[in-house]
Amino acid sequence: MSLLKRNPFGHILFLKKIMIRIFGLISHGRYRKFNNLRIEGSEILRNLPERNVLFISNHQTYFADVAAMFHVFNAALSGRDDSIKNIGYIWHPKLNVYFVAAGETMKSGLLPKLFAYAGSVSIDRTWRSGGENVNRQVKNSDISNITKAIEDGWVITFPQGTTTPFKPIRRGTAHIIKTCKPIVVPIVIDGFRRSFDKKGLQIKKRNVLQSMVIKEPLEIDYENESIADIVTKIEFAIEQHPSFLKVLSPDEAKRYLNQEVVLNKQREFWTS
DSSP, X not given: OOTTOBOTTSOBHHHHHHHHHHHHHHHHHHHHTSSEEEEEOHHHHHTSOSSSEEEEEOOSSXXXXXXXXXXXXXXXXXXXXXXXXXXXXXXXXXXXXXXXXXXXXXXXXXXXXXXXXXXXXXXXXXXXXXXXXXXXXXXXXXXXXXXXXXXXXXXXXXTTOSSSTTOOOOHHHHHHHHHHOOEEXXXXXESHXXXXXXXXXXXXXXXXXXXXXXXXXXXXXXXXXXXXXHHHHHHHHTTOSGGGGOOXXXXXXXXXXXXHHHHXXXXXXXXX
């Protein structure tokens, strides 16, 4: 690799590789030592193309979620099955991985700015700014940058745009899907909110079981499905549809618990 080779955003790939290695070494223990990350679906990652892939996920912290995905992606591409053991995989990371983040978050200090160089596509949120609700137009440059990132590689996005669970899906994600026609891969995470602070930089609690489930790509009719249909599909895929909050009657709860007994036998890898 040429030392001055750059990606479409002008970032020098050699520097990006060094940053990913450093952040990988620093963060690895957060998912292997202080807490335990259980993974499902690594084989799905190895079957994806080099570019034009959009990952959609629920969101629990600003940075720990993304850092864990960088670990899981690179470990899987190095041949590891549902494991991030032996951090040697980080020596040759996939460099065309990006994550969509709020511009104000990525400019809030030196560390976020370094994270930004490692792979963020910063956008201006249309609904929130400086802790206040706003209502502004989507910037064409933001759409262009996300499109550029998808065309170049893999992009991680959190379509709720917040770490608060069960918030509505932002329709902009569906518009991007219809426009760019990427392979859309859902990811469902859990445990990060309990183990880290909101930013995902400080360990809040140890010995928490964190989980990351990579699901099969969604089947989407890019031409005929409406924005609303795609939004609903995303809600179910990342398990953030309002129906997941349904209050159960005693009989429903009993049936649910019986189903969970069966499902827990299939989830033994979480605790094995």
